[in-house]
Amino acid sequence: MKPWLFDILACPIDKNYPLKLYIFSYENELEEFRSILNLFVNRDLNLIKNEKIFEISCEDNEIFLKDNIIIEKTILKSYLDLTISSLIEFENVFDKTPNKLSKKCFELVNSDVKSRIIDFSKNPHIKSPDNILPELYLINKIKLDFEIKSGILLCTECKRWYPIIDTIPQMLPDKYRNEKNDIKFLEKHKNLLDEEFFNQDLKPFNI
């Protein structure tokens, strides 16, 4: 499951949104996270532009931008507003993997990346998005290149949890769930979660 999917998933039982996402492992190799972080930290615009994620254009003195998340050509100001509002979803993602590099990506988005994009969007005389292209690059890479192999989606309303197994989120109604397998899944990953997680009256099964 790619993190962008999380942006649109609601609890199938009560339609609550957003959910919380706990990540236990990725399909990606460690090297992929390293190369994303390097590109971000080095702010090499040529390399970033070479990846062809962004399409920047100018018409009637207006700058337009589209990328792999916002796929319609959008006026830069609106693009930034959309991006800033989508960053709230990152606050509900918890990387519980032993992988320091993927964690670093999420930490960056919730701190420096977010504040830089907000500051940048406040400037009324923006001529080009280049100054924040590394930030937008990091967001695109996390949302579309990270592949979550296993994890949990949690509804904070009804406390139902849904497993992500082999990259597929399994959001079945209670009657179709297999208690034995679900308990086994929780047992397998319990060391990655804290006591608080299990103390919240999880449904339909808890350990």
Ligand SMILES: [Zn+2]
């Ligand atoms: Zn729910």
